[in-house]
Amino acid sequence: xxxxxxxxxxxxxxxxxxxxxxxxxxxxxxxxxxxxxxxxxxxxxxxxxxxxxxxxxxxxxxxxxxxxxxxxxxxxxxxxxxxxxxxxxxxxxxxxxxxxxxxxxxxxxxxxxxxxxxxxxxxxxxxxxxxxxxxxxxxxxxxxxxxxxxxxxxxxxxxxxxxxxxxxxxxxxxxxxxxxxxxxxxxxxxxxxxxxxxxxxxxxxxxxxxxxxxxxxxxxxxxxxxxxxxxxxxxxxxxxxxxxxxxxxxxxxxxxxxxxxxxxxxxxxxxxxxxxxxxxxxxxxxxxxxxxxxxxxxxxxxxxxxxxxxxxxxxxxxxxxxxxxxxxxxxxxxxxxxxxxxxxxxxxxxxxxxxxxxxxxxxxxxxxxxxxxxxxxxxxxxxxxxxxxxxxxxxxxxxxxxxxxxxxxxxxxxxxxxxxxxxxxxxxxxxxxxxxxxxxxxxxxxxxxxxxxxxxxxxxxxxxxxxxxxxxxxxxxxxxxxxxxxxxxxxxxxxxxxxxxxxxxxxxxxxxxxxxxxxxxxxxxxxxxxxxxxx
Numbered sequence: 001x002x003x004x005x006x007x008x009x010x011x012x013x014x015x016x017x018x019x020x021x022x023x024x025x026x027x028x029x030x031x032x033x034x035x036x037x038x039x040x041x042x043x044x045x046x047x048x049x050x051x052x053x054x055x056x057x058x059x060x061x062x063x064x065x066x067x068x069x070x071x072x073x074x075x076x077x078x079x080x081x082x083x084x085x086x087x088x089x090x091x092x093x094x095x096x097x098x099x100x101x102x103x104x105x106x107x108x109x110x111x112x113x114x115x116x117x118x119x120x121x122x123x124x125x126x127x128x129x130x131x132x133x134x135x136x137x138x139x140x141x142x143x144x145x146x147x148x149x150x151x152x153x154x155x156x157x158x159x160x161x162x163x164x165x166x167x168x169x170x171x172x173x174x175x176x177x178x179x180x181x182x183x184x185x186x187x188x189x190x191x192x193x194x195x196x197x198x199x200x201x202x203x204x205x206x207x208x209x210x211x212x213x214x215x216x217x218x219x220x221x222x223x224x225x226x227x228x229x230x231x232x233x234x235x236x237x238x239x240x241x242x243x244x245x246x247x248x249x250x251x252x253x254x255x256x257x258x259x260x261x262x263x264x265x266x267x268x269x270x271x272x273x274x275x276x277x278x279x280x281x282x283x284x285x286x287x288x289x290x291x292x293x294x295x296x297x298x299x300x301x302x303x304x305x306x307x308x309x310x311x312x313x314x315x316x317x318x319x320x321x322x323x324x325x326x327x328x329x330x331x332x333x334x335x336x337x338x339x340x341x342x343x344x345x346x347x348x349x350x351x352x353x354x355x356x357x358x359x360x361x362x363x364x365x366x367x368x369x370x371x372x373x374x375x376x377x378x379x380x381x382x383x384x385x386x387x388x389x390x391x392x393x394x395x396x397x398x399x400x401x402x403x404x405x406x407x408x409x410x411x412x413x414x415x416x417x418x419x420x421x422x423x424x425x426x427x428x429x430x431x432x433x434x435x436x437x438x439x440x441x442x443x444x445x446x447x448x449x450x451x452x453x454x455x456x457x458x459x460x461x462x463x464x465x466x467x468x469x470x471x472x473x474x475x476x477x478x479x480x481x482x483x484x485x486x487x488x489x490x491x492x493x494x495x496x497x498x499x500x501x502x503x504x505x506x507x508x509x510x511x512x513x514x515x516x517x518x519x520x521x522x523x524x525x526x527x528x529x530x531x532x533x534x535x
Contacts, residue, residue: 003018003019004016004017004018005017005018005019005021005022007025007058009055009058009059009062010051010055010233010234011059011226011229011230011233012059012062015058015059015061015062017061019182020094020179020180020182020183021061021093021094021097023178023179023182024094024097024098024176024179024180025058025097027175027176027179028175028337028341029101029169029173029175029176029337029340029341030054030057030097030101031054032340032341032342032343032344033052033053033054033057033100033101033103034052034054035052035344035345035346036052036053036054036103036104036105036106036107036344036345037049037050037051037052037053037106037107037345038051038052038053038055038056038107038227038230038231038234039051039107039231039235039290040106040107040108040109040110040299040302041106041109041295041298041299041302041382042235042289042290042295042298044294044295044298044382044387045292045294045295045298045387046235046236046289046295048234048235048236049231049234049235050234051230051231051234053100053103053107055230056100056226056227056230057096057097057099057100057101058097059226059229059230060096060099060100060216060222060223060226061093061096061097062226063222063225063226063244063248064092064093064096064215064216064222065093066245066248067215067222067248067251068082068089068092068093070248070249070251071251071253080211080253082211082212086198087183087185087195088211088212090183090195091195091198091199091202091212092202092212092215092216094180094195094199095199095202095203095212095216096216096222098166098169098170098176098199098203099163099166099203099216099223100162100166101166101169101170102161102162102163102164102165102166102167102168102169102329103162103165103166104162104165104325104343105306105319105343105344105345105347105348106302106306106345106348107162109299109302109303109306110306110348111160111161111162112303113303113306113307113310114145114161114310114321114322114325115145115161115322116307117307117310117311117321117322118145118148118321118322118323119138119143119144119145120143122137122142122143122144122147123137123138123143124137126142126143145161145322148322148323148326149164149168149326153197153201153206154167154200154201154204154206155204155206156204156205156206156208156217157205157208158205158217159204159205161322163203163204163205164204165325165326165329166203167200167201167203167204168326168329168330169329170196170199170200170203171196171197171200172329172330172331173329173337175337176196177192177196180192180195180196183195201213202216203216205217209262209263209264210263211253211263211265214263214264214265215265218265219279219443219463219464220247220251220265220267220275220278220464221265224282225242225244225247225278228240228242228278228281228282228285229242229244231285231289231290232281232285235289237285237288237289239281239282239284239285239288239289240281240282240285241281242274242277242278242281243274243277246271246274247267247271247274247275247278249271250267250268250270250271250274250275251265251266251267251268251271252265252266252267252268252467253265253266254266254465254467254475254477256477264465264477265465266465266466266467266477267464267465267466267467268466268467268469269466269467269468269469269485272466272480272485272486275464275480276480276486276487276488279442279443279464279488280442283440283442286440287440287496287498291438291440291498293389293390293394293500294387294389296436296438296500297387297388297390297500297502298382298387300434300436300502301378301381301382301504302382304374304375304378304431305352305355305375305378305379305382306319306348308355308371308375309348309351309352309355315355316351316354316358317351317352317354317355317358318351319343319347319348319351320339320343324339325340325343328340352379352382352383353383355375355379356376356379356380356383359372359373359375359376359379360376363376370429371429371431373429373506374429374431374432374504376507377504377505377506377507378504380507381504388502388503388504388505390500390501390502391501391502391503391518391521391522391525392499392500392501392522392525392529394498394499394500395498395499395500395529395532395533396496396497396498396499396533397496397497397532397533397534398494398495398496398497399494399495399496399497400493400494401441401493401494401495402493407497408437408439408495408497411437411497411499411532412435412437414528414532415435415437415499415501415525415528416435418435418524418525418528419433419434419435419501420433421524422520422521422524422525425520425524426517426520426521428506428517431504432503432504432505432506433501433502433503433504433521434501434502434503434504435499435500435501435525436499436500436501436502437497437498437499438497438498439495439496439497439498440495440496440498441493441494441495442488442491442492442494442495442496443463443464443480443481443488443491443492443493443494463479463480463481464479464480464481464486464488465477465478465479465480466478466479466480466483466485466486480492481493497533499529499532499533501521501522501525503517503518503521505517505518
């Protein structure tokens with residue numbers, strides 16, 4: 001009998017792992033996730049949000065196991081039999097454990113920084129070679145982070161950077177290879193390589209109509225279910241108190257007679273309102289916690305500081321860029337991963353302190369540029385206990401994406417122009433005035449609404465599908481967005497626009513001057529806010 005190891009989780013209680021699963025969890029590259037916070041700098045506003053990517057990953061693994069057990073135990077026509085020959089269950093469980101292993105410090109903030117920095121550098125290089133003022137370096141993916149990952153078979157439709165890095169680690173890590181050798185049937189190098197390739201494809205969401213992939217990439221996937229429960233629990237809010245067991249109990253697989261190879265993860269009609277509760281809970285968590293005005297301000301400061309640290313290499317406070325990370329991951333020996341092991345939140349905060357000391361010296365000697373003075377003020381705000389309020393109270397507006405899909409980009413462009421103009425008029429560094437606009441969709445139905453039957457190529461993983469069964473036993477699948485029985489029908493393609501205007505005041509500035517600048521910024525945005533965000 002395989003020996004079981006147990007980990008106690010604050011959300012679910014004891015979670016069991018077999019030898020191979022536990023071997024993965026104890027690897028240095030996996031243990032590194034202890035030191036990356038699930039919600040980045042959100043703990044600066046919600047102090048109890050100290051949970052890590054490690055605990056989230058274990059939670060996703062636990063939910064995946066519950067889903068597998070559910071489908072195997074169903075005695076009716078909704079039963080799904082996992083292919084033992086393909087070892088679908090093992091592939092899915094290991095994909096759940098490894099899906100976040102490629103996360104960088106401060107989670108999604110660090111991910112955005114690495115992408116933006118690389119793409120800006122690529123764009124500058126392409127522009128310098130083009131000699132054509134009409135040349136667009138971002139057109140058709142020319143200046144894209146995807147250029148670092150040329151293998152098309154690991155390109156999913158909505159693959160995130162951390163998922164692609166996770167896949168890269170799975171494919172190249174000798175430590176992971178050794179851990180997987182403990183799995184029955186994967187003893188040979190050839191079998192393990194085949195398994196790693198399949199795990200990588202599940203992680204990036206390549207085969208989005210395959211059942212194991214659906215359980216990690218859909219509106220009802222294990223990843224989303226866990227982060228709603230976990231993030232709500234550790235932030236202390238009540239939005240995530242969903243009925244997880246009942247949602248899993250009502251999950252079903254639908255296969256279209258016209259395409260036997262394509263599968264959809266559905267919710268039985270009995271579980272519809274429980275899922276609606278889950279979707280609305282996640283929406284409220286995003287608007288009230290993740291996009292909280294002070295949280296968003298800290299996100300922007302961290303983004304600017306980290307970007308500065310990535311762009312300036314070969315300094316004592318520099319951070320690794322994406323190319324360097326990829327080089328380390330693809331190295332031939334374990335030693336190549338040592339710099340990745342230490343690439344955590346702790347390293348960012350430590351090097352931020354070193355950067356602060358250097359910039360402080362420059363300011364005292366009157367050698368600091370406007371950018372350096374701004375970055376130093378960002379660091380001081382991050383390290384301090386007082387987070388400034390936005391210039392305006394948070395402005396919000398619910399829009400219909402079908403009416404004007406590009407509305408957000410138009411509003412953001414106009415807001416950026418006002419921010420740039422008022423900064424110039426006040427004679428302050430341009431980044432000190434920030435107009436930040438976020439768009440939080442209630443439900444992402446745009447793709448599915450484009451097709452009459454919602455079966456467009458590649459499917460739409462963001463749509464909830466309801467499974468109906470007639471008295472005769474015939475099954476019918478229907479998008480919740482088109483069902484008169486669901487409140488999601490009225491919320492489909494609705495998005496909440498949230499605008500905050502911030503002023504990053506110089507720490508050396510007199511209080512009277514700070515107040516004066518805030519009033520000038522408020523005046524500059526008054527007409528814009530009244531027009532675009534009427535109360």
